[in-house]
Amino acid sequence: KQEVTQIPAALSVPEGENLVLNCSFTDSAIYNLQWFRQDPGKGLTSLLLIQSSQREQTSGRLNASLDKSSGRSTLYIAASQPGDSATYLCALMPFDRGSTLGRLYFGRGTQLTVWP
């Protein structure tokens, strides 16, 4: 069974810092990896999707990388702002035709606080 781990569970940084959130997984047979943002009491917002054949994706100040061989993905946030404060979730879709189609395995998230 795929296991997804996110470290650290919580992170607090001053505004302006560049930061990296980590996601590790146990099985490299994945179809894609998706990073989400969740604000308190809200739903999940998709930030970036990396297909298995890709190494990274970028959107604005966000850059996500994928290294299947080492079972790792990182989300890089440049020039952090207080508005970036949220929980960031990593989720994997396994590449296994015998498993639930489209099923995502979620990490427990990293709670980020960016203070002014």
Next chain:
Amino acid sequence: NAGVTQTPKFRVLKTGQSMTLLCAQDMNHEYMYWYRQDPGMGLRLIHYSVGEGTTAKGEVPDGYNVSRLKKQNFLLGLESAAPSQTSVYFCASSYVSGLAGYEQFFGPGTRLTVL
């Protein structure tokens, strides 16, 4: 374009009561999913659907039933609610092809408390 919407947003039930959660999407997505989110457990898949008229079990299906009578709607039913079903329920939908294949879009969630 409303994306994925969920009804209701909040609900309190007594043990043994029944209810239905409604999920609707206007993106013409083939796949739809129901997850529950619990503290310390992350999100877990309850049931999913790969198209109109089809449903299948996910990781934690017991105590729930689903129906997908129309492509845009996915219903989650609790026949006899139990306190263990107190959770936040999220619906999601996705395409199945193209560069963004399987990218999942989530609704705002339903907070359910079972007393």
